[in-house]
Structure formats: structure tokens, C-alpha cells
Amino acid sequence: MPREIDSRIANRLATNAISSLDPPHANKLVCTRRALHSVLLAAIREAHEIGFLAGQQERYGDLTRPGSPARPAWMDIRLDHRPELARHGILLKPVVLQSLADAGYHCLGDLRWVPERQLVGLHYVGIKTARALRSIVRRFERGTESASDDGGGLIADP
Secondary structure: OOOOOOHHHHHHHHHHHHHOOOOOOOOOOOOOHHHHHHHHHHHHHHHHHHHHHHHHHHHHOOOOOOOOOOOOHHHHOEOOOHHHHHHOOOOOOHHHHHHHHHOOOOEHHHHOOOOHHHHHOOOOOOHHHHHHHHHHHHHHHHOOOOOOHHHHHOOOOO
16 A cells, blocks of 8 residues: 555545536635645645554554564653663654654554644644654664664654
8 A cells, every 4th residue: 555645546536536626606715726736735634644544553553452472662762761762863752752652652652654744632742743753653663773764753842
């Protein structure tokens, strides 16, 4: 299953959605087609990410549950264990750590199938931090723990 939706398919979906819009006279759209297209395209990509992660969780969920012999070691790295995070080049601000803990995320493995949109919904987690968290999880999933990817995995809130 591809990680991202094909650009041609996403563009076609967005174009079809725009062309099928027929707003009533009292409910006019006040934006350019380009702006509407980019918003729909972002929504389509976000929906694909959510569906992709849910499919991955369904497919591999049993293998990655705590206690499973196939569970990767990186999934057990505690988010509140600063020396271990620093060893992997991950720096989290205390307010972000607290927000993640309050939401029930205590290990990197807890973030494995969480989409960016869900992370952005947490207090003190902005889009940059959510993208960095997803990037760190992807880096571990690929099995490369080198600090060369994504600025070393450094996370800083804007």
C-alpha cells in the first residue's frame, strides 16, 4: 500500500469536487478555484494518511502490542525518559511532553499510528511539531536511527 496518495488521483478528486459544487445563491463561495483546490487536496491527503495509518494498525497491530516478541525495541522508548530520547537526537519541550502524556502517549510506539491532525489537536503541539513527531516515527520504522534524517529528529515548538 503506498504511503501517499497518487498526485494525479488526488488532483482529479479535488477537480471533480470543485466542478460538482453548485452553491445556492444565498450561500456563495468567496474564494478562488486555486484556493479551494488546495484545501480539498489537503483534505484528501489527510484522509489518505488517516486511512493508511488505520490500515497499518489493523494489519500490524498484533505484532506491535506490548509483550509481543516481534515488537521493535524503539517502540518502548519512553517519552519522559530524556536521556534515552537525547541519545536518539530527539528533544521535546516539557509542555509538549506533558501534553502527550495527558493524551495517553507514553512511548514512541504509542505515536506509531497517530495522524498529524490528531497530534495538532493536542495543547502545545503545532503543525511543525506534529510533522517532526511523524517523521521521527517513520525514521524508526525504516530502521535508520542515524541522526542525519530530519535535522537529527530535533523537535522544537514554533
